[in-house]
Amino acid sequence: MKQQESTIEVSVSPIVYLMKNYADYNLWANATLINWLRTKPADILEKEVPSCFNSIKATIVHIWKTQRYWLSVIKRSEPDGFDEFNGMLEDAFKGLVEQSDILADYVKEMTGEAIEESTLVVSPWFQCDFQNFEYIMQVMNHSTYHRGQIITIGRNLGFTDAPMTDYNFYNIHGR
Template sequence: MQQATTAAITETAIVSLMKNYANYNFWANKTLVNWLRTKPQNLLEQEMPSSFSSIKKTISHILECQQYWLSIIQKNEATFEGIGGSLDEVLDTFVKQSEEFAAFVDTMTAEEVTNPTLITSQWFQCDFANFEYIMQVMNHSTYHRGQITSIGRQLGFTDAPMTDYNFYNIHGKA
């Protein structure tokens, strides 16, 4: 009986963490975009040495990956397509998609969060629990938000917002 209770508590904790982390990702992405909107648009598209050569291209990449993983978790056909459009369109879509991702995770049951999903793609094959994929997305976004801050620093932006997970838990939650 104790083993079943411990498993249920662990499952509840994982579900709660995934929902909180998806909401954190939405908050952090929105916070980043609100900051970027205060900067000259031409600088957000300026080529810089990085894994993606501009802030706009880095955001487009995060967005593409979020869309890909959300389609996997939703059990839809997964596509990895380029994101085009103006800077404003990319920023708007990025925030909306981050919100959509968080909203979907908020609706997931414990079973849906912990069930495995088989992925067979041109890049890899795996069969992990959905919470592993959710964590992949959130960590990937965090990694690239750091790159955006670094690119911004190279462009002279010295006022990047705090988007750490602990800061969100203390100050960012509604």
């Protein structure tokens, strides 16, 4: 993982700056969450709980798969992210952080034109034709949503020391 000081050009449009910064934030927030989870007993992280997904591990895998899917949309490549995951907890941790790094690198390399360009998505569940920055926001918001679920599940399992992963905290302390 290449968590480094953000080097986003200040001459880009505000939406381009935000997307690039938000991709770095997503990497930082996912890495921060995973580093915290690594301090917890693996058996508890795989324990079945009443939630959207049946464990913290399953939620991590879902975030990872969804990020892979939306990256394939933005790249206009074959959809990726729907294969079955049968790996260990540490594999899920590593996969999410590595994929977040790949996503951040890709977004940082996108031109302003590519970020503002529209991409048609036709899937079994929906069809849309939005600008790529909307898909980038979709994946970032999705990851944030599920990080919050993980914190809540952890709280219900007795974890009281969750890290701060808010966007503003990242902008002040995380970069």
